[in-house]
Amino acid sequence: xxxxxxxxxxxAARKPAAKTSAKKPAAKKSAAKKPAAAKKSAAKKPAAKKxxxxxxxxxxxxxxxxxxxxxxxxxxxxxxxxxxVTKKVWDYIKKNKLQDNVNKRLINADDKLRAxxxxxxxxxxxxxxxxxxxxxx
Numbered sequence: 098x099x100x101x102x103x104x105x106x107x108x109a110a111r112k113p114a115a116k117t118s119a120k121k122p123a124a125k126k127s128a129a130k131k132p133a134a135a136k137k138s139a140a141k142k143p144a145a146k147k148x149x150x151x152x153x154x155x156x157x158x159x160x161x162x163x164x165x166x167x168x169x170x171x172x173x174x175x176x177x178x179x180x181x182v183t184k185k186v187w188d189y190i191k192k193n194k195l196q197d198n199v200n201k202r203l204i205n206a207d208d209k210l211r212a213x214x215x216x217x218x219x220x221x222x223x224x225x226x227x228x229x230x231x232x233x234x
Contacts, residue, residue: 167212168232179233186229 161176172185190196190204197203202222206214214220214228 162233165232165234167209168229170209171213179230182229182233183226186225 158180159178161178162182163176164172164174164182168182171189172182177185189210193207195205195207195210197205197219203219204210204222204225206218206220211218213232214225220228
């Protein structure tokens with residue numbers, strides 16, 4: 098008899114589960130309304146995060162460096178931060194169309210850049226930053 102009672106309990110336990118699954122579609126309808134409210138609040142949150150997490154520039158990047166005479170022919174003689182030097186080198190490369198057509202990561206050096214790149218005709222963009230930093234004091 099003990100097994101019959103256990104079997105009876107199992108079927109009784111299954112019936113309420115069927116009732117809860119019938120309630121789930123109703124919960125989905127109310128959940129469909131929540132994302133619209135969540136979207137409104139989510140739109141407000143990123144604006145608050147941007148103001149709170151404003152990044153401060155690293156002092157080492159902002160320190161003004163004097164370019165060598167070879168690099169000054171490309172970016173100018175005035176002292177400037179490393180970030181500005183990199184921007185001006187890229188402006189020079191794009192203005193003179195020195196980026197390789199097949200592999201955009203390579204820079205084809207003209208006479209001015211060849212002096213900066215140590216006599217190399219082609220340099221990768223990652224190697225370029227290393228070679229340019231050698232010309233900053």
